[in-house]
Amino acid sequence: MDIAAVVDGVRKRQPRALARAISAVEDGTDAVRDLMQAVAPHAGHAHVIGLTGSPGVGKSTTTSALISHYRGLDLNVAVLACDPTSPFSGGAILGDRVRMQDHFLDPGVYIRSMASRGHLGGLSATTPQAARLLDAAGFDIILIETVGVGQSEVEVAAAADTTVVLLAPGMGDGIQATKAGILEVGDVFVVNKADRDGAHETVRELRHALSLAADVRTRPADPDEWTQPILLTVASTGQGIAELADALATHRQWLTTTEPGRARASLRAAAELEAVVLATLRARARALRADPRFAGLAAEVAGGSRDAYSAAEVLLSERD
Amino acid sequence: MDIAAVVDGVRKRQPRALARAISAVEDGTDAVRDLMQAVAPHAGHAHVIGLTGSPGVGKSTTTSALISHYRGLDLNVAVLACDPTSPFSGGAILGDRVRMQDHFLDPGVYIRSMASRGHLGGLSATTPQAARLLDAAGFDIILIETVGVGQSEVEVAAAADTTVVLLAPGMGDGIQATKAGILEVGDVFVVNKADRDGAHETVRELRHALSLAADVRTRPADPDEWTQPILLTVASTGQGIAELADALATHRQWLTTTEPGRARASLRAAAELEAVVLATLRARARALRADPRFAGLAAEVAGGSRDAYSAAEVLLSERD
Numbered sequence: 001m002d003i004a005a006v007v008d009g010v011r012k013r014q015p016r017a018l019a020r021a022i023s024a025v026e027d028g029t030d031a032v033r034d035l036m037q038a039v040a041p042h043a044g045h046a047h048v049i050g051l052t053g054s055p056g057v058g059k060s061t062t063t064s065a066l067i068s069h070y071r072g073l074d075l076n077v078a079v080l081a082c083d084p085t086s087p088f089s090g091g092a093i094l095g096d097r098v099r100m101q102d103h104f105l106d107p108g109v110y111i112r113s114m115a116s117r118g119h120l121g122g123l124s125a126t127t128p129q130a131a132r133l134l135d136a137a138g139f140d141i142i143l144i145e146t147v148g149v150g151q152s153e154v155e156v157a158a159a160a161d162t163t164v165v166l167l168a169p170g171m172g173d174g175i176q177a178t179k180a181g182i183l184e185v186g187d188v189f190v191v192n193k194a195d196r197d198g199a200h201e202t203v204r205e206l207r208h209a210l211s212l213a214a215d216v217r218t219r220p221a222d223p224d225e226w227t228q229p230i231l232l233t234v235a236s237t238g239q240g241i242a243e244l245a246d247a248l249a250t251h252r253q254w255l256t257t258t259e260p261g262r263a264r265a266s267l268r269a270a271a272e273l274e275a276v277v278l279a280t281l282r283a284r285a286r287a288l289r290a291d292p293r294f295a296g297l298a299a300e301v302a303g304g305s306r307d308a309y310s311a312a313e314v315l316l317s318e319r320d
Numbered sequence: 321m322d323i324a325a326v327v328d329g330v331r332k333r334q335p336r337a338l339a340r341a342i343s344a345v346e347d348g349t350d351a352v353r354d355l356m357q358a359v360a361p362h363a364g365h366a367h368v369i370g371l372t373g374s375p376g377v378g379k380s381t382t383t384s385a386l387i388s389h390y391r392g393l394d395l396n397v398a399v400l401a402c403d404p405t406s407p408f409s410g411g412a413i414l415g416d417r418v419r420m421q422d423h424f425l426d427p428g429v430y431i432r433s434m435a436s437r438g439h440l441g442g443l444s445a446t447t448p449q450a451a452r453l454l455d456a457a458g459f460d461i462i463l464i465e466t467v468g469v470g471q472s473e474v475e476v477a478a479a480a481d482t483t484v485v486l487l488a489p490g491m492g493d494g495i496q497a498t499k500a501g502i503l504e505v506g507d508v509f510v511v512n513k514a515d516r517d518g519a520h521e522t523v524r525e526l527r528h529a530l531s532l533a534a535d536v537r538t539r540p541a542d543p544d545e546w547t548q549p550i551l552l553t554v555a556s557t558g559q560g561i562a563e564l565a566d567a568l569a570t571h572r573q574w575l576t577t578t579e580p581g582r583a584r585a586s587l588r589a590a591a592e593l594e595a596v597v598l599a600t601l602r603a604r605a606r607a608l609r610a611d612p613r614f615a616g617l618a619a620e621v622a623g624g625s626r627d628a629y630s631a632a633e634v635l636l637s638e639r640d
Contacts, residue, residue, distance in 0.1 A: 036627035044624045055374070129628065269622035270614065276628040277608055277635055281601035288597055295590065302589035304364045307356035308449065308596040315597055 001031040007038045010137045013076070015110065018137060022112055025129045028283060036129060039136035046078075046135035047252050050144045050160030052185070057168040058192040062235040062244075063145050067103050069241050075140035078110040079103075080130055082146040110139065125279030128159040128272045158271035162251045164188045164244070167206065169198035183209060186228055188247045194232035194240065203230050224258040226251065288315045321351040327358045330457045333396070335430065338457060342432055345449045348603060356449060359456035366398075366455035367572050370464045370480030372505070377488040378512040382555040382564075383465050387423050389561050395460035398430040399423075400450055402466040430459065445599030448479040448592045478591035482571045484564070486510045487526065489518035503529060506548055508567050514552035514560065523550050544578040546571065608635045 001024060009017020021039075024032050049066075051059050063079060070077045103109045114127060127144060134142050144160055165186035189210075191202050210228055229247050233240030255261040288294060297314060300306035321344065329337020341359075344352050369386075371379050383399060390397045423429045434447060447464060454462050464480055485506035509530075511522050530548055549567050553560030575581040608614060617634060620626035 033627065033629040033633075036629050040621075040624045040627040042624070044622075132628075265622065266615070266619065269618040270609070273614070273618045273621050273628055273631055273635075274605060274609060277632040278602060278605045280629075280632050280636060281605050282598060285594060285598045285601055289590070289594060294593070295586070298589040298593045299586065301360075301593050302364075302585065304360045304362070307353065307360040308452075308593055309353040309356055309600075311593055312597040312600050313353075315593075316600060 001029070001035075003031060003034045003038055006035065010039060010133060011042065013110065013137045013139070018110060018133070019112070021133050022114075022130045025126050025133065026114065028126075028279065032129070036132065039133055042136035042138075043132045044135065046131075046139050046142050047248070048131050048135070048142045048144065048159065048161045049248055050146065050163040051166060052146045052163065052182070053166030053168075055147060057166040058235050059145050059147075059166055062164075062166060062190065062192055062233065062241075063143050064103065065233075065235045065238050065241045066141075066143060066245065067109055068238070069245050070141045071106065071108055074108075076108045076110075076138065077141045077143065078112070078134040078137075078139040080112055080114050080127060080134070080142065080144045082114045082127060082144060110134065110137075125275040125282075128275060131159055158268060158275060161255060161265070161268070162187045162248050164190055164248070166190045166192050167202055168193045169196045169202045187226065187251050188244070189228055189230045190233050190240075190244060191230065192233050192235050195234050199232060203232065206230055222260055224254075225260050226254055226264075291315055321349070321355075323351060323354045323358055326355065330359060330453060331362065333430065333457045333459070338430060338453070339432070341453050342434075342450045345446050345453065346434065348446075348599065352449070356452065359453055362456035362458075363452045364455065366451075366459050366462050367568070368451050368455070368462045368464065368479065368481045369568055370466065370483040371486060372466045372483065372502070373486030373488075375467060377486040378555050379465050379467075379486055382484075382486060382510065382512055382553065382561075383463050384423065385553075385555045385558050385561045386461075386463060386565065387429055388558070389565050390461045391426065391428055394428075396428045396430075396458065397461045397463065398432070398454040398457075398459040400432055400434050400447060400454070400462065400464045402434045402447060402464060430454065430457075445595040445602075448595060451479055478588060478595060481575060481585070481588070482507045482568050484508045484510055484568070486512050487522055488513045489516045489522045507546065507571050508564070509548055509550045510553050510560075510564060511550065512553050512555050515554050519552060523552065526550055542580055544574075545580050546574055546584075611635055 001020070006017050006021050006024075010021050021035060024035060051063055053059050067077050067079070103111065112130070114130065131142050131144065163185050165182050165188070167189065169191065189206060191199050191206070193199070207230060210230075231240055231244050231247060233244060235241065255265050294315065297306065297311040301308045301311050321340070326337050326341050326344075330341050341355060344355060371383055373379050387397050387399070423431065432450070434450065451462050451464065483505050485502050485508070487509065489511065509526060511519055511526070513519070527550060530550075551560055551564050551567060553564060555561065575585050614635065617626065617631040621628045621631050
């Protein structure tokens with residue numbers, strides 16, 4: 001890979017160069033270090049926004065509405081689709097595809113599906129680096145769309161400046177989801193499909209859950225602390241999208257102008273670094289698969305003559 | 321931890337000893353190695369069955385129906401609930417809880433919720449080891465329930481002898497999910513809620529998707545190769561559960577009596593070992609967080625004066 005040429009193409013937002021660079025990040029090739037080193041000084045301008053929520057809450061429609069909003073302000077927008085069921089990832093039903101068409105043809109919009117599947121923990125290391133590439137490329141807004149089940153919402157929070165958690169009325173799992181850790185990662189909450197029955201009930205339940213979580217905090221209330229807003233949207237008609245964009249901008253300002261905001265930004269940077277450390281170690285773990293003793297040790301574990309921990313120790317001891 | 325006492329309690333299936341042992345696995349304490357070493361020779365008898373599928377397909381109801389079935393045959397059953405929204409994990413709505421009550425009070429059933437959340441990739445290392453503990457404890461059947469979105473279905477396949485993928489009619493995401501990698505991990509497919517409209521259409525779509533996937537395989541068809549069955553169940557009434565149990569038993573037999581089956585079992589053992597190798601490395605990554613240079617390097621990455629890969633290298637270079 002001709003790093004200088006790729007970096008030049010990335011800086012010019014050429015789709016082919018962006019695709020090559022992000023693929024290099026995904027594949028974890030050796031060139032990645034040089035590439036990231038070359039683009040690092042150009043990054044730091046974009047607002048990276050994560051959108052997460054269960055399937056069916058309208059993440060893609062909201063993403064699409066936000067794209068339209070930001071394009072109306074003449075901002076460049078990139079989308080990293082980490083949800084394999086998203087229309088942005090090619091997992092669309094026909095109607096969605098047609099709706100997305102406009103954005104795919106707009107040169108001010110770059111859409112990329114992230115192949116995180118199958119690589120254990122892949123999302124956590126590659127997505128922040130892909131976002132950094134797009135940041136260096138000069139995109140003003142980077143939207144990261146992930147499915148909000150399992151670990152991905154924690155990972156998106158590590159990749160994004162601002163994390164939006166989407167819910168929809170009558171999904172049943174609304175409050176289930178909030179129980180399961182989503183309360184902590186959301187900077188902004190959106191109850192989408194607000195024209196449906198039960199929207200205000202969902203808001204009420206969510207507000208209650210958030211207030212309970214706030215009560216648990218032991219530190220005294222800091223007036224500069226971020227208060228998570230709950231917004232109502234109908235993304236399919238664009239209703240509430242401008243207000244959502246306002247809330248996102250307010251959160252971004254908070255990150256840089258307040259003490260708790262800067263602390264949050266530092267935590268995110270630490271999570272990003274830790275993810276790359278982990279990815280580096282993971283590559284070493286994969287390399288151990290090629291160790292000639294690996295298959296024999298695995299068979300011993302399966303047969304019960306050895307436990308997995310001592311087998312792991314045997315493999316790791318001679319590599320270090 | 322008094323390893324001998326805990327192992328003795330585990331072998332007697334004492335709930336308190338089982339809980340302590342599994343917590344030790346989850347926490348990754350130093351005692352785990354000795355513990356797993358002590359129980360390893362006793363494991364290898366249980367049938368470990370993974371159940372995965374999107375929220376709402378009826379995983380918990382199916383798990384519950386399988387428990388009843390196996391208890392009717394006087395087999396001991398353990399459940400590892402890795403889905404945080406599952407009633408088995410305490411994320412139940414009231415109705416579910418009441419239905420589960422029977423099992424919670426049955427001494428031949430052990431139910432344990434796995435705290436995988438928040439620990440990146442935690443499921444992959446701890447669940448197979450917890451299953452191995454329960455195996456050594458003499459449970460005949462171990463059911464692992466995971467939410468089938470994201471990486472967890474790959475992880476459950478590494479933990480289980482037999483992986484059941486559940487779908488339900490009219491979920492919309494049925495075929496979306498199959499696209500996203502679930503086809504590869506399923507040994508047995510179940511279309512639950514088969515009394516609903518669209519069940520046969522879901523079966524048809526799934527069969528089509530499976531036949532496409534089979535066509536892609538380059539190797540010539542092996543008559544011993546496993547053919548993934550598609551079963552129809554109504555778990556809430558028990559309909560189809562006996563047939564599901566039959567299919568599970570047939571798959572288990574295939575694993576031990578055929579060449580491709582043994583190859584599959586070896587792959588699983590390799591995945592188990594790799595997960596523990598990775599968990600060991602992950603613990604090292606976490607330890608790096610305490611490195612005095614960590615915060616400074618993270619700030620350099622955030623500020624753009626350094627890329628995350630070279631920062632990771634600095635942290636890792638002096639530890640090895």
